[in-house]
């Protein structure tokens with residue numbers, strides 16, 4: 296168990312949201328912006344900034360989730376932080392089409408928690 300002070304993150308440091316974050320941390324090992332925005336009402340930017348803090352503290356590892364226009368709701372590929380964005384042309388593993396236009400792809404980050412964490416203000 297690692298205890299992390301988030302008093303500098305004013306949005307999340309409020310008691311009610313802090314409790315929500317700690318519940319999310321108990322229930323989920325993999326975090327993404329949808330999870331955090333849905334649970335706490337934060338913006339996508341706040342969620343990303345917060346998860347990047349967890350990465351810098353060495354408790355979370357980011358993965359790039361790739362979406363293709365063939366299915367907006369399904370992740371078609373995962374890439375490590377080091378691999379970065381796919382280089383075009385790129386074959387979508389889901390529909391096996393050649394992707395030549397950057398606009399066909401969208402991305403999100405997922406962060407895997409590497410240890411049990413508890414947040415304090």
Ligand SMILES: [Zn+2]
Pocket residue numbers: 363364365366371387388389390391392
């Ligand atoms: Zn596809």
